[in-house]
Amino acid sequence: MIDYQFIKANTAAEALKILADKNNVKIIAGGTDVLVELHKESRDLEMIDYLLDISGIEELKEIKIAEDKVEIGSLVTHSRLLKNKFFAENIPFLTAAAKDIGSTQIRNRGTVGGNVCNASPAADLFAPLLALESEVVLRSQKGKRNLKITDFIKGPYKTHIRNDELLEKVVFKIPAGEYYCNFQKIGRRKALNISRLCLAFLTVIEDGVIKKAHLVPGAATPYPTPFKKIDDYLEGKLLAEIDPAETGKMAADAMVEITGERWSTPYKRPALSKLAERALSCVKEEAGYDG
Amino acid sequence: MMDKVNVELTVNGEKYEVEVTAKERLLDTLRKQLKLTGTKEGCSVGECGACTVIVDDKAVNSCMVLTAQVDGSKIITVEGLESKRGLHPLQKAFIDNQAVQCGFCTPGMLMSALALLNENPDPSKEEIKTALEGNLCRCTGYQQIIDAVEAAAAEWGN
Numbered sequence: 001m002i003d004y005q006f007i008k009a010n011t012a013a014e015a016l017k018i019l020a021d022k023n024n025v026k027i028i029a030g031g032t033d034v035l036v037e038l039h040k041e042s043r044d045l046e047m048i049d050y051l052l053d054i055s056g057i058e059e060l061k062e063i064k065i066a067e068d069k070v071e072i073g074s075l076v077t078h079s080r081l082l083k084n085k086f087f088a089e090n091i092p093f094l095t096a097a098a099k100d101i102g103s104t105q106i107r108n109r110g111t112v113g114g115n116v117c118n119a120s121p122a123a124d125l126f127a128p129l130l131a132l133e134s135e136v137v138l139r140s141q142k143g144k145r146n147l148k149i150t151d152f153i154k155g156p157y158k159t160h161i162r163n164d165e166l167l168e169k170v171v172f173k174i175p176a177g178e179y180y181c182n183f184q185k186i187g188r189r190k191a192l193n194i195s196r197l198c199l200a201f202l203t204v205i206e207d208g209v210i211k212k213a214h215l216v217p218g219a220a221t222p223y224p225t226p227f228k229k230i231d232d233y234l235e236g237k238l239l240a241e242i243d244p245a246e247t248g249k250m251a252a253d254a255m256v257e258i259t260g261e262r263w264s265t266p267y268k269r270p271a272l273s274k275l276a277e278r279a280l281s282c283v284k285e286e287a288g289y290d291g
Numbered sequence: 292m293m294d295k296v297n298v299e300l301t302v303n304g305e306k307y308e309v310e311v312t313a314k315e316r317l318l319d320t321l322r323k324q325l326k327l328t329g330t331k332e333g334c335s336v337g338e339c340g341a342c343t344v345i346v347d348d349k350a351v352n353s354c355m356v357l358t359a360q361v362d363g364s365k366i367i368t369v370e371g372l373e374s375k376r377g378l379h380p381l382q383k384a385f386i387d388n389q390a391v392q393c394g395f396c397t398p399g400m401l402m403s404a405l406a407l408l409n410e411n412p413d414p415s416k417e418e419i420k421t422a423l424e425g426n427l428c429r430c431t432g433y434q435q436i437i438d439a440v441e442a443a444a445a446e447w448g449n
Contacts, residue, residue, distance in 0.1 A: 005294040006313035006359045028360070035355045036336045038314060051313060053360050079349070103425025104403065106337055108349040109356065 002038065002045045008053045012139065012166060015054050019164045020141045024049040027166070029075055030109035031055070032102070033118045060113070060168065068174050071137075074113025074167040079104070081112060090174065091132070093183035093200050097124045100185050100198075113167045116149070119223065121156050127200035127218040128183060130226055132172040139168040146171075153223050175212075179204045180286050182279040185218075186271055197271050199251075201279040203239070205287060210234050210242070215279075220255045220272055227254045230276075240289040248277035296359040302327065303371030311358040318342045318353035321368060329369035329398045333427070340426030343399035344368050350406035352425070367405070369398035381405060384443035385436070392430030399426050404440045412447050414440075 004026070009015035019025055026048040028034045037045055054060065060075040065086050072081070081087060081098040088095045101107055101115075101124050115125045116136065126149070134149045138161060147160065149170070154160050161167065175181075185198040198218040204211045213234035215227050230251050234242065252273035256265060294313045299306065302325060309324050321327045321344065333341030335354050342353040345367040372379035381401055384390070391397050400423060407414055407422035414422070419440045428436060 002314065004313055006296050006357070008359070008362070028357070030355075031357060031360065032337060032355050035316065035357070039335050039354075051357075053357070055360055102337070103340065104406075104422055105340060105343055105350050105352045105355070105425040109351050 002041060002048075004045075004048050004051045006051050006053065008056060010056055012057055012059055012168065015052060015057065015166055016139065016141050016164070018050070018052055019166060022050055023163075025052050025163070026050070027052050027054055027117075029055050029111045029114045030077065032106050032110040033114060033120075054166070062169075068176070070172055070174060072112050072170045074111060074116075074169055076112045078102070078107035078110050078112070078115075082107065091128075091181065093131070093181040093202070094125075094128045096183035097128045097185075097198070097200065100124055100187075112170060116152075116170060117159060117161060117167055119153055119155075119157050119159050121221070121223055122196075122198075122219040123224070124185070124198060124218060126153075126224040127198050127216045128181070128202075129170060129172070130216040130224055131181070131200040131202040131214040132175075133214070134170050134172040136170055137168045138162075138165040140164045140166070144168070150226065156222050158223075175202065175204055177204060177206060177211075178287075180283040182282045182286075184275040184279050186275065197268060197275060199272070199275040199279055201276070201283060203234070203283060205239055208238050208240060210237055210239055215251060215276060217251065217255060217272055217275070220268060221258045225258065227251055229254050239284060239287055242280060242284065244277040244280035244284065245273075247280055248273035248275070251276040296362075298358055298362045300358075300361065300363075301365045303367060309358070313357070313359060315358045316354055317344070317346070317356040317358045317361060317366070320358040321353060321366075327368050327370050331395055331398055333395070333399075337425075338427070339396070340399040340403065340423075341396055343402040343426060345402055345406050345409075348406070348409065350403045350422070350425075367402070369401055372401060372405070379405075380446045381408070381440070381443045384439040384446065388435050388439035388442055390431060390435040390439035392428075396426055396428040396430075400428065400436055404443065407440070408444055408447055412444065414444055416441065419444075 060073040062073045064071040078098045078101045115123045135146045136152045181202040183200050186196050200216045202214045213231045215230045252269045321330050331341040333339035337352045337355045344353045
């Protein structure tokens with residue numbers, strides 16, 4: 001039986017006090033995951049005594065863009081991410097990922113913090129956020145701590161957030177110089193689409209040479225992981241000389257190294273290979289090396 | 292015993308004070324407490340859009356929101372469309388374009404379309420499709436619905 005007390009926090013300080021004082025608290029923001037769990041009468045919700053609603057906390061709804069750094073408040077909705085002009089112009093793979101989440105109704109409620117804290121293996125925002133080497137800022141009454149998003153994810157649907165902590169924001173540095181990014185996704189249908197596979201790619205180029213590469217597939221591994229092997233292979237090479245198809249195959253092999261052969265491998269191996277190939281081809285074309 | 296929460300809502304311009312359980316969804320409050328049964332329950336998990344209403348100018352699935360979360364909000368349901376002057380241009384356009392078959396998805400479609408036109412009175416076909424992508428219709432095949440929203444947008448412009 002699910003039975004809890006509903007508490008609404010109007011400020012982050014109020015929320016942190018409740019998290020510090022009470023046990024068995026579940027946080028609800030946009031509710032697009034929690035309400036599904038409620039409807040399914042999920043066992044996990046039977047353990048909670050309090051549902052803490054943070055959806056009205058204004059200080060967590062800010063998008064701050066400085067010269068070299070971006071801060072996205074945990075309560076920024078996918079719709080706001082999608083409509084942000086700076087992201088559309090400068091970090092378009094984040095916009096592309098936000099655009100493919102759920103539907104207009106879901107994007108109007110679902111939040112960046114919710115997507116990150118729910119830690120679904122198929123969470124669309126993880127791939128670009130990992131490629132951007134994002135950090136999460138966790139706040140408790142004891143203070144703040146920053147964690148790399150890769151260190152924040154513990155496993156499928158699990159993170160290293162403590163019971164007394166609130167995700168305040170996600171932060172990342174705006175890539176400097178000449179850089180390109182791309183997001184690819186395959187789902188079973190166009191709208192209300194939960195990723196079967198997605199992939200984010202970000203690269204920084206200097207004089208035609210790949211200085212930095214981050215290739216991050218989503219829904220390919222139990223939880224989103226950067227494919228360092230591919231990044232290492234790409235870095236130092238001329239972008240013009242990269243073979244997207246070959247790199248795609250390497251990415252697919254790297255996935256199978258992590259997951260082993262699974263029932264879905266015959267589908268996911270060629271599909272991921274193609275996604276990586278497309279992302280690299282798009283980036284090459286954008287950079288003017290489409291020949 | 293489930294905790295109760297007092298909530299104030301403005302629905303279609305009228306203020307209501309309701310007592311809800313901590314688990315009550317906005318959909319249940321609208322249908323069961325306020326007897327506004329135009330809003331439909333379809334899938335209950337945010338996939339079909341039949342329960343779409345407008346909360347503070349945004350289209351949302353009312354099955355995905357706890358009423359306790361939207362204390363103080365302004366809500367528009369399908370019942371808020373018709374006025375003393377008659378049917379809303381969107382309702383007229385749905386009839387004129389034969390965009391209604393069984394009608395179950397229609398209230399949600401109308402709310403998604405209204406939220407779109409309130410924000411963007413001159414949408415492209417793609418923008419209409421995006422606005423309606425969270426609303427499933429198992430009868431019409433969508434074309435008539437998109438035509439209706441386009442027609443209503445043209446009427447809006449006049």
